[in-house]
Structures are given as structure tokens and as C-alpha cells.
Amino acid sequence: MTDLHTAHDQQGGQEPAWDFEAMYQGREVAFGADDRRTDLIPWQLDAPQPLVVELEAAGEITGPVLECGCGLGDNALFLAGRGHEVTAFDAAPSAIERSRAKAVAAGSPVTFMVADATDLHASGVPGGFRTVVDSAMLHCLDADQRRAYLAGLRQVCAPGARLHVLCFRGELAAHLKMPAATDERSLREALRDDWTIRRMESRHYTTGLTHQAWQKLAPAVSGASEQDDLVAVDENGRVLLPFWQITAELT
Secondary structure, three states: OOOOOOOOOOOOOOOOOOOHHHHHOOOOEEEOOOOEEEOOOOOOOOOOOHHHHHHHHOOOOOOOEEEEOOOOOHHHHHHHHOOOOEEEEEOOHHHHHHHHHHHHHHOOOOEEEEOOOOOOOOOOOOOOEEEEEEEOOHHHOOHHHHHHHHHHHHHHEEEEEEEEEEEEOHHHHHOOOOOOOOOHHHHHHHHOOOEEEEEEEEEEEEOOOOHHHHHHHOOOOOOOOOOOOOOOEOOOOOEEEEEEEEEEEEO
8 A cells, every 4th residue: 555654744854644664564653643553554454455356357457567555465466366467666665575475475476676656767666567556555645746656657657558546535634644635626636747537436445444443543523424434344344445446547
């Protein structure tokens, strides 16, 4: 899910909003502005994200594939297992170390690398990708970082490449502090210069959290409706969060 270690305000020098490296090291970290803390990794499923599985089954993934903010590597390993050539990066070294260990254990050919999403070229990310998968990374970036990231993808993608983004919807901002807005207008504006949006739908993203764990991490907002309290769970009791599913093509 992650890429940058932290999400800072644009002036710099602030405490990190989310310390992903600490999280992947198993340490307790803070979410939001009121010091809610957890040692859980909310997006850890030990399996691919169901929406990514759905995209692959629908024939919407074509290699070579780049996964941005790959976290613990389960999406990348799944896609490689389906026969795709996959490169996956994250800025958290501990996440990449753990992902590489999984790849070795599985005999998977995924290339895992440490990289900065805001400077893909300098980070050594190769080129020619026909599909990009961003499973819950874009919303970790502030407005300037988004612009740098989305423009940088042009440098590493083949003409007509397809970008799949799974991103928090705006109502989550009432529960978790976000670096930048995730409403429809803001996201369309961010993608406007380099990408043509072909799909933008409201979906639900599967987390590894129980309802109880979610309530501890993001308690209900005073005055919010039951729907806004984000209580949906799947058949396995995992919390489902409101997300955008975006598909865009390189223009």
C-alpha cells in the first residue's frame, strides 16, 4: 500500500503523519491527529487485494506491470503467479526486504525494489510498463507529491499504458488525517495533465481489520450517519472501506 515513509506538510519539518517503515518493523505508530496508535498494518491481508484479483480476471492487467507502493508484496506475487512480468517498489526498506523473502520462498520472479514515487527515474525504476497498479498509495501523497508521481509515470510507461488506482474516498478524511483531498474533483484534477480517466467508480477496499480494530483506530465521528461510520464488513469479518476505483490511460 505504501510508498513514501511519511506524509509531511509542504513546509517540511513536521512530525510524520504515517511512519510506514516503523510499521513494517512491527512498531506501534500513530494515525490521525489525536495520537490513535496501532501496531497493525491495516492493509495486510497475506493475500492479494480482491479488487486487484478482479482486475486480473477481467483481463485488465497486461505485462510488464509496475506496482507502486507494493507494501508486503502480495499483489505483485499474485500477478506474477498469473504469468505477468512484475516490478514492484516501496520506499520502506523493511517492506521490500520482507517482500523479497516471500518471492524467494515462492520461487517468484518479481523484481522488488526500494524507490521514491516522486522521483521514479532517479530511483532506478525501469521503463516500458504497460500496466501500473496503485493499490492504496496515491492517497498517501500530498498535492505536490502527486503531481511529481503521476508525471514520473509517463517516463516509465509505454504509450497507451493503463493505470489502475485504488484510493480512499473523501469521507475517510473525517476518520484519518490525509495529506491531500480525495474527493472526485481533486483526483480528476490531479490526473488531468497526463492521464485520461476511463473509469471512476465507488467501490470497497478490503482491509485486514476487524470491526473492533477499526473502531479503535478510527472511532465514529460525532454526528456522522451509520453509513459514514464505515461499519461494512465482508463474509470473513474484515472491514471494507469506501474507495475510488480509477482506471486511466496514458495520453
